[in-house]
Amino acid sequence: xxxxxxxxxxxxxxxxxxxxxxxxxxxxxxxxxxxxxxxxxxxxxxxxxxxxxxxxxxxxxxxxxxxxxxxxxxxxxxxxxxxxxxxxxxxxxxxxxxxxxxxxxxxxxxxxxxxxxxxxxxxxxxxxxxxxxxxxxxxxxxxxxxxxxxxx
Amino acid sequence: xxxxxxxxxxxxxxxxxxxxxxxxxxxxxxxxxxxxxxxxxxxxxxxxxxxxxxxxxxxxxxxxxxxxxxxxxxxxxxxxxxxxxxxxxxxxxxxxxxxxxxxxxxxxxxxxxxxxxxxxxxxxxxxxxxxxxxxxxxxxxxxxxxxxxxxx
Amino acid sequence: xxxxxxxxxxxxxxxxxxxxxxxxxxxxxxxxxxxxxxxxxxxxxxxxxxxxxxxxxxxxxxxxxxxxxxxxxxxxxxxxxxxxxxxxxxxxxxxxxxxxxxxxxxxxxxxxxxxxxxxxxxxxxxxxxxxxxxxxxxxxxxxxxxxxxxxx
Amino acid sequence: xxxxxxxxxxxxxxxxxxxxxxxxxxxxxxxxxxxxxxxxxxxxxxxxxxxxxxxxxxxxxxxxxxxxxxxxxxxxxxxxxxxxxxxxxxxxxxxxxxxxxxxxxxxxxxxxxxxxxxxxxxxxxxxxxxxxxxxxxxxxxxxxxxxxxxxx
Numbered sequence: 001x002x003x004x005x006x007x008x009x010x011x012x013x014x015x016x017x018x019x020x021x022x023x024x025x026x027x028x029x030x031x032x033x034x035x036x037x038x039x040x041x042x043x044x045x046x047x048x049x050x051x052x053x054x055x056x057x058x059x060x061x062x063x064x065x066x067x068x069x070x071x072x073x074x075x076x077x078x079x080x081x082x083x084x085x086x087x088x089x090x091x092x093x094x095x096x097x098x099x100x101x102x103x104x105x106x107x108x109x110x111x112x113x114x115x116x117x118x119x120x121x122x123x124x125x126x127x128x129x130x131x132x133x134x135x136x137x138x139x140x141x142x143x144x145x146x147x148x149x150x151x152x
Numbered sequence: 153x154x155x156x157x158x159x160x161x162x163x164x165x166x167x168x169x170x171x172x173x174x175x176x177x178x179x180x181x182x183x184x185x186x187x188x189x190x191x192x193x194x195x196x197x198x199x200x201x202x203x204x205x206x207x208x209x210x211x212x213x214x215x216x217x218x219x220x221x222x223x224x225x226x227x228x229x230x231x232x233x234x235x236x237x238x239x240x241x242x243x244x245x246x247x248x249x250x251x252x253x254x255x256x257x258x259x260x261x262x263x264x265x266x267x268x269x270x271x272x273x274x275x276x277x278x279x280x281x282x283x284x285x286x287x288x289x290x291x292x293x294x295x296x297x298x299x300x301x302x303x304x
Numbered sequence: 305x306x307x308x309x310x311x312x313x314x315x316x317x318x319x320x321x322x323x324x325x326x327x328x329x330x331x332x333x334x335x336x337x338x339x340x341x342x343x344x345x346x347x348x349x350x351x352x353x354x355x356x357x358x359x360x361x362x363x364x365x366x367x368x369x370x371x372x373x374x375x376x377x378x379x380x381x382x383x384x385x386x387x388x389x390x391x392x393x394x395x396x397x398x399x400x401x402x403x404x405x406x407x408x409x410x411x412x413x414x415x416x417x418x419x420x421x422x423x424x425x426x427x428x429x430x431x432x433x434x435x436x437x438x439x440x441x442x443x444x445x446x447x448x449x450x451x452x453x454x455x456x
Numbered sequence: 457x458x459x460x461x462x463x464x465x466x467x468x469x470x471x472x473x474x475x476x477x478x479x480x481x482x483x484x485x486x487x488x489x490x491x492x493x494x495x496x497x498x499x500x501x502x503x504x505x506x507x508x509x510x511x512x513x514x515x516x517x518x519x520x521x522x523x524x525x526x527x528x529x530x531x532x533x534x535x536x537x538x539x540x541x542x543x544x545x546x547x548x549x550x551x552x553x554x555x556x557x558x559x560x561x562x563x564x565x566x567x568x569x570x571x572x573x574x575x576x577x578x579x580x581x582x583x584x585x586x587x588x589x590x591x592x593x594x595x596x597x598x599x600x601x602x603x604x605x606x607x608x
Contacts, residue, residue, distance in 0.1 A: 025350045026363075027492045031485040031542055037225055038197065038483065041190035046329045059330075059391060073189055077229030086487055087363060177502045178515075179342065181335040183390055188331045198481045211482075211543060238335055239515060341529055342501065345494035377493055381533030 016148045017095040018051040022110075024088045034083040041076070044108040044120050047094035051106070055147040066141070068129035074103070075123045082117040084110075090117065099145050102126055102137040168300045169247040170203040174262075176240045186235040193228070196260040196272050199246030203258070207299040218293070220281035226255070230272040234264060242269065251297050254278050254289040320452045321399040322355040326414075328392045338387040345380070348412040348424050351398035355410070359451040370445070372433035378407070379427045386421040388414075394421065403449050406430055406441040472604045473551040474507040478566075480544045490539040497532070500564040500576050503550035507562070511603040522597070524585035530559070531579045538573040540566075546573065555601050558582055558593040 022043055030036040048071075052062065062069055084090055091111045098105035103125045110118040126144075127135040174195055182188040200223075204214065214221055236242055243263045250257035255277045262270040278296075279287040326347055334340040352375075356366065366373055388394055395415045402409035407429045414422035430448075431439040478499055486492040504527075508518065518525055540546055547567045554561040559581045566574040582600075583591040 025346070026353050027346050027349055027486055027494065029487040030483055031487065031489040032222065033487040036197075036483045037228070038190045038193035041193055042329070042331050045188075045190065045331055049330050070184065072235075073232055075229065075231045076189070077227065079227045080225055083224075177498070178505050179334055179340045179498050179501055182331055183333040183335065183337040185335040190331065194481070194483050197483055201482050336526065340501075341532070342494045342497035345497055349492075349494065374488065376539075377536055379533065379535045380493070381531065383531045384529055387528075 015095050015097075016051065016055055016150050017093050018047055018054050020047050020050055020092040020094065022090050022092060024084050024086055024090065026086050029086050034085050037078075037080060040078065040080075040110065040118055040120070043092055043110075044076075044078075044094070044106075044122065045073075047092050047108050048106050048122070048124070051094045051096070051148075057144070057147060066128065070127050070129070070135060071124045072127060072135065073122050073124050076120060077122075078118060078120040080118050082112060082115060084112060084117060088112065096148050097121075099140060101139050104140060167247050167249075168203065168207055168302050169245050170199055170206050172199050172202055172244040172246065174242050174244060176236050176238055176242065178238050181238050186237050189230075189232060192230065192232075192262065192270055192272070195244055195262075196228075196230075196246070196258075196274065197225075199244050199260050200258050200274070200276070203246045203248070203300075209296070209299060218280065222279050222281070222287060223276045224279060224287065225274050225276050228272060228274040230270060232270050234267060234269040236262075236264060236269060240264065248300050249273075251292060253291050256292065319399050319401075320355065320359055320454050321397050322351055322358050324351050324354055324396040324398065326394050326396060328388050328390055328394065330390050333390050338389050341382075341384060344382065344384075344414065344422055344424070347396055347414075348380075348382075348398070348410075348426065349377075351396050351412050352410050352426070352428070355398045355400070355452075361448070361451060370432065374431050374433070374439060375428045376431060376439065377426050377428050380424060381426075382422060382424040384422050386416060386419060388416060388421060392416065400452050401425075403444060405443050408444060471551050471553075472507065472511055472606050473549050474503055474510050476503050476506055476548040476550065478546050478548060480540050480542055480546065482542050485542050490541050493534075493536060496534065496536075496566065496574055496576070499548055499566075500532075500534075500550070500562075500578065501529075503548050503564050504562050504578070504580070507550045507552070507604075513600070513603060522584065526583050526585070526591060527580045528583060528591065529578050529580050532576060533578075534574060534576040536574050538568060538571060540568060540573060544568065552604050553577075555596060557595050560596060 020043065024035060028035050028039045049059070052058070057065075093109045093111065095107055096104050097107045103123055106122045106124065108118075108120040108122075109116055110120075125137050126140040128138050130136045172195065176187060180187050180191045201211070204210070209217075245261045245263065247259055248256050249259045255275055258274045258276065260270075260272040260274070261268055262272075277289050278292040280290050282288045324347065328339060332339050332343045353363070356362070361369075397413045397415065399411055400408050401411045407427055410426045410428065412422075412424040412426075413420055414424075429441050430444040432442050434440045476499065480491060484491050484495045505515070508514070508527075513521075549565045549567065551563055552560050553563045559579055562578045562580065564574075564576040564578075565572055566576075581593050582596040584594050586592045
């Protein structure tokens with residue numbers, strides 16, 4: 001599977017999604033009584049890891065299959081649309097919406113019922129530790145991308 | 153001072169900046185030994201609060217001068233350029249780079265010596281709690297903007 | 305029900321317990337790859353809140369039934385017996401093991417399978433905000449204690 | 457210096473202390489507007505690390521001098537006496553109050569001006585990774601203990 005086709009298939013219908021339920025805890029909220037926004041990024045990071053798990057690429061599996069691999073985040077942006085507060089039950093849907101040659105974009109949608117409350121996009125790079133112990137961007141293996149199809 | 157002139161003066165040379173020294177703690181790092189990225193947002197949020205303090209707008213002063221005011225974050229984006237690790241001493245420069253009518257953009261630059269390691273922009277809205285207890289965007293008072301000139 | 309009898313019944317068999325499942329996240333771990341210990345206290349605090357929820361005393365219910373009530377923690381102690389790491393699935397059992405007149409002790413047991421990995425005891429006080437806006441310790445209402453019997 | 461004399465000298469007057477200034481940040485507080493207690497443990501952990509730094513035992517120095525060493529926490533207990541809130545400036549004094557053969561006790565005192573607001577004791581063990589990659593308690597080297605005398 002080439003990167004062209006992987007980029008062009010409809011990500012809205014065909015890709016693997018991880019749904020994470022979060023119950024807002026007392027300590028997630030700030031003195032205004034709403035979620036302290038850095039917390040969202042913890043849950044989004046958890047979402048990316050959980051999505052890889054679901055694709056059969058747990059940390060242990062990743063390390064076994066691709067020694068020295070890491071997927072550092074290089075950029076993130078988030079829109080905070082609706083606040084959440086202590087005791088709220090929300091869901092976070094995480095999916096990969098773009099595969100580049102060495103990078104990929106992850107989308108996180110935090111939902112309050114049907115409403116989108118926070119939306120986040122992050123770009124990560126597929127890197128492998130080289131002989132000089134530096135992380136080096138490399139082409140994402142086609143079989144990795146394949147694992148994120150929904151029918152896996 | 154009207155909002156037009158406040159928007160057009162050169163923010164690069166003339167505006168108030170807060171410099172925050174951060175020594176990376178053991179607990180700021182993840183299992184890869186580098187700063188767990190949600191932590192950056194905690195420091196950036198601290199930077200915005202510290203900048204307002206420096207402008208004479210501590211939380212107490214804000215609440216006294218502008219009852220019911222809040223400056224919620226509506227969007228943020230960050231670029232992670234260089235990682236930092238336990239024991240590193242970094243500096244975070246925070247400044248307001250744009251004043252809109254009801255919103256403003258804050259820039260955070262995390263520096264390792266002379267090098268830019270993380271860059272973040274956030275947009276916040278000047279809101280006041282109305283009689284229905286809802287937060288309502290309002291025009292940023294001109295005297296607030298004036299406080300963020302560097303010669304204050 | 306008097307406080308004497310409430311103190312003396314066998315807490316091991318008769319009291320309400322909350323079981324919380326926690327999957328250790330990447331960001332829960334420090335640079336040594338094991339859970340950064342302050343995190344445990346977040347989960348234990350969540351456990352206490354969840355136990356009160358389970359007893360029908362959600363934050364909203366508490367505030368409704370006992371205006372101005374709060375249950376601040378006054379002391380905590382924990383023993384870290386076995387470390388946990390990224391991806392581990394653990395369970396935290398939370399129960400109230402002692403009712404005093406104005407205070408009570410909560411026990412948290414973090415289990416890895418059958419093994420006790422972390423044990424924590426916290427003492428909290430039943431306080432009500434008085435007319436001077438200060439928190440004042442008061443006798444725990446008997447009907448509150450009653451709610452934490454297991455057969456509720 | 458033998459371990460007997462190191463244990464018996466008066467720790468109250470003679471030992472190295474680290475003072476850490478903390479300004480309570482917005483995100484350190486919970487929905488009740490006071491410090492969310494797990495945060496205290498982050499600062500206390502930072503205090504222990506800073507004390508070792510001050511004794512000339514930074515993480516890098518430790519690892520160089522004592523390959524495979526770690527000082528995991530095995531127990532902690534804290535008393536929360538006075539709350540702190542956003543904007544408060546507090547100080548945390550950290551010192552080692554007991555040296556055992558393989559373990560030692562660290563005391564943290566969080567002060568609001570002259571008043572003790574939070575007090576914490578933690579016990580840590582001097583461990584070295586053995587050939588089976590397990591952490592093994594070992595006698596604390598006498599020259600390590602010596603470094604925590606105040607006249608260093």
